[in-house]
Amino acid sequence: MRIAVCIKQVPDIEARLRVSGDGTWIDEEDLSFVINESDGYALEEALQIAERTSGEVVVFSLGPERVREALRKALALGAARAVHLKDPAFLGGDSLSTGRALAGALAAGDFDLVLTGSQSDDVGFGSTGTVIAGELGWPHAWLVMGVELDEANKKVKVTREMEAGMNEISNLDLPAVLEIQAGLNKPRYASLKGIMQAKKKEISEPGPGDLGLAPESLGETGAKIEVLSVAFPEAGKGAQIIDGDAETAARTLVEKLQKEARIL
Amino acid sequence: MSAKIWIVLQQRDGKIQKMSWEAVRAGQALAADLGGTAEAVLLGSGMEEAGNEVGQCSLGSVHVADDESLAVYTPGRFARALEAAIATAQPDYVLFPHTYQTVDFLPGLAQSLDAALVPEAVSFETVDGSVVWQRPVLGGKMFASVRAKGPGPVLVSLQSGAFSADELEKGSAPIETLSLDFAAMSADREILRIEEAIAGEVDLSQAPVIVSVGRGVGDAEKIPIMQELADALGGELGASRPVIDSGWLPRDRQIGSSGQTVTPKLYVAAGISGAIQHLVGMKGSQVIVAINKDAGAPIFNVAHYGIVGDLHEVVPAVTAALKEASES
Numbered sequence: 001m002r003i004a005v006c007i008k009q010v011p012d013i014e015a016r017l018r019v020s021g022d023g024t025w026i027d028e029e030d031l032s033f034v035i036n037e038s039d040g041y042a043l044e045e046a047l048q049i050a051e052r053t054s055g056e057v058v059v060f061s062l063g064p065e066r067v068r069e070a071l072r073k074a075l076a077l078g079a080a081r082a083v084h085l086k087d088p089a090f091l092g093g094d095s096l097s098t099g100r101a102l103a104g105a106l107a108a109g110d111f112d113l114v115l116t117g118s119q120s121d122d123v124g125f126g127s128t129g130t131v132i133a134g135e136l137g138w139p140h141a142w143l144v145m146g147v148e149l150d151e152a153n154k155k156v157k158v159t160r161e162m163e164a165g166m167n168e169i170s171n172l173d174l175p176a177v178l179e180i181q182a183g184l185n186k187p188r189y190a191s192l193k194g195i196m197q198a199k200k201k202e203i204s205e206p207g208p209g210d211l212g213l214a215p216e217s218l219g220e221t222g223a224k225i226e227v228l229s230v231a232f233p234e235a236g237k238g239a240q241i242i243d244g245d246a247e248t249a250a251r252t253l254v255e256k257l258q259k260e261a262r263i264l
Numbered sequence: 265m266s267a268k269i270w271i272v273l274q275q276r277d278g279k280i281q282k283m284s285w286e287a288v289r290a291g292q293a294l295a296a297d298l299g300g301t302a303e304a305v306l307l308g309s310g311m312e313e314a315g316n317e318v319g320q321c322s323l324g325s326v327h328v329a330d331d332e333s334l335a336v337y338t339p340g341r342f343a344r345a346l347e348a349a350i351a352t353a354q355p356d357y358v359l360f361p362h363t364y365q366t367v368d369f370l371p372g373l374a375q376s377l378d379a380a381l382v383p384e385a386v387s388f389e390t391v392d393g394s395v396v397w398q399r400p401v402l403g404g405k406m407f408a409s410v411r412a413k414g415p416g417p418v419l420v421s422l423q424s425g426a427f428s429a430d431e432l433e434k435g436s437a438p439i440e441t442l443s444l445d446f447a448a449m450s451a452d453r454e455i456l457r458i459e460e461a462i463a464g465e466v467d468l469s470q471a472p473v474i475v476s477v478g479r480g481v482g483d484a485e486k487i488p489i490m491q492e493l494a495d496a497l498g499g500e501l502g503a504s505r506p507v508i509d510s511g512w513l514p515r516d517r518q519i520g521s522s523g524q525t526v527t528p529k530l531y532v533a534a535g536i537s538g539a540i541q542h543l544v545g546m547k548g549s550q551v552i553v554a555i556n557k558d559a560g561a562p563i564f565n566v567a568h569y570g571i572v573g574d575l576h577e578v579v580p581a582v583t584a585a586l587k588e589a590s591e592s
Binding site for chain 1: 340364368369370371372376378379380382383384402405406407409410412413452453455457459497505506508509521524525550565566568570571572577581582585588
């Protein structure tokens with residue numbers, strides 16, 4: 001099977017965040033970047049399917065120069081080659097213009113399956129995979145917790161998470177786009193051999209013209225929403241913070257739960 | 265120009281899903297702000313009773329698409345039906361509850377309508393007739409203000425708890441049938457069955473105290489210190505999703521949108537950052553204590569008491585302090 005995986009590189013949000021100079025995003029300097037969590041599970045699922053079916057995994061990502069590092073990592077894990085959409089015309093989009101660009105890059109690849117994560121840990125639209133499916137005219141499923149391929153009948157049986165502990169089990173015709181929920185599998189670590197091999201693997205960087213896409217339909221220009229500002233939640237609304245070392249804070253907490261909150 | 269606002273409700277077997285009422289309230293509020301009308305939309309099969317229930321809200325009308333083919337949700341049929349209805353009626357804003365079902369089909373609907381898509385809004389402001397939506401980013405650590413640009417409808421999904429169903433304005437709305445060419449719409453997936461994901465062995469909804477473990481616990485070997493705290497408080501262990509995904513606790517301990525919803529007397533969240541998917545499952549708790557080494561973690565915004573520190577030190581200290589207090 002030919003499998004494409006779309007990954008996003010996102011900032012490690014455990015870090016201390018600062019609003020950027022123009023106020024519309026965070027200052028990316030000093031931040032470290034990682035492959036988005038659910039995209040990592042999508043990549044692992046793709047690698048496992050490729051191993052079972054003597055297939056090939058091609059990894060796609062849209063973003064600035066730094067994204068190359070995430071693609072290298074995916075290549076080290078076992079993807080055969082990578083496609084990096086880094087032209088400025090691709091950047092700054094919403095899920096609609098981002099999905100359009102990725103679908104444009106995927107269209108010529110003759111893939112049986114496109115996997116991606118269900119939601120990015122930074123902007124969290126949870127939409128890009130569905131938009132890709134729409135652009136390609138393929139069926140899709142969001143929040144996929146189980147994948148069973150039926151190669152002979154060109155179908156895939158998916159378990160999709162619903163609210164309140166319910167699952168939906170359905171069949172989709174291939175080719176299809178599956179948006180993978182974190183926790184589906186156990187992502188592997190890169191081997192030294194994999195890291196060495198990755199250095200020789202191809203990362204192509206097609207521009208909008210190569211994909212036959214009009215630049216004005218892409219990125220920030222093609223987006224249907226604009227971000228005006230980002231901000232931290234209002235201070236003072238939250239918890240009463242209890243200071244002191246662990247022992248002092250613990251004693252104060254117990255006292256407050258007894259005397260102030262009166263629940264112990 | 266007065267704005268036309270649509271609210272698309274979600275139902276299963278004729279029962280309106282809870283977040284849908286919050287979306288109706290949001291639609292009423294937006295209509296009041298913009299000087300427009302709010303109208304509801306219901307899709308399903310055998311919707312007469314559900315339609316009448318929605319009709320008891322203060323709304324311009326309730327549009328009901330009632331057809332056998334809509335009995336079970338599929339993104340193909342639901343998105344095509346809404347696409348046709350929206351293209352004809354041309355509402356300015358279409359609001360949805362931000363459920364897993366909505367997220368499954370809404371991006372495709374926005375795409376086919378060439379509409380703006382604002383997922384997971386938690387509030388809005390109207391500024392000179394245009395609407396600015398707030399939505400969480402970066403795991404809920406920050407909020408972005410976004411606005412639609414260009415012509416066309418704006419599709420918005422509203423996060424759970426963002427609007428209060430208690431503030432719903434009652435009224436009497438006429439029911440109108442949405443006549444659509446259902447035969448021309450096809451399902452893009454074959455639903456085999458819908459089943460319970462987990463045999464619910466542990467019912468956390470009845471526990472008076474829950475000590476909930478997050479990713480910050482680090483590994484499975486540290487679970488016992490959490491269990492000791494739960495025992496000292498006479499409570500149960502819960503967990504956020506990453507802990508379950510890592511296999512450190514069984515899935516029937518999961519709290520949040522894909523797990524259980526709980527409202528105990530005391531909820532202790534240790535090493536949980538507070539992503540919205542977790543918060544929707546526990547924010548109704550009476551008293552919330554957060555222990556996290558990241559002072560910027562969003563859990564501190566919903567907690568009543570917070571300790572910024574390493575849970576591996578703080579949790580055993582709290583257990584010890586509880587024992588000390590009960591002995592004195």
